[in-house]
Amino acid sequence: MAQFVTRIDDRLAGEVDRLVEDGVVDSRSAAVRLALEQLVDQQRRAAIGREIVEGYERVPQTDEELFWADEATRQMIREEPW
Secondary structure, three states, X not given: OOOOOOOOOHHHHHHHHHHHHOOOOOOHHHHHHHHHXXXXXXXXXXXXXXXXXXXXXXXXXXXXXXXXXXXXXXXXXHHOOO
């Protein structure tokens, strides 16, 4: 398992310690792991979103495809038991 060593300012350390005291995370290390996991996930999701947009820009939907997508949406709404 890799180990990261870093320095943070006292204000941020205090905020992390409060998260530990409040039971949000088990430890400072758990807080750092959680934050890094969320950062990596956020960046992965953003990259996927960019790829989706680029795909639609390369091959835009046709008017016929958009019509059928809109029609399917209207049908799903009609079927809702509001």
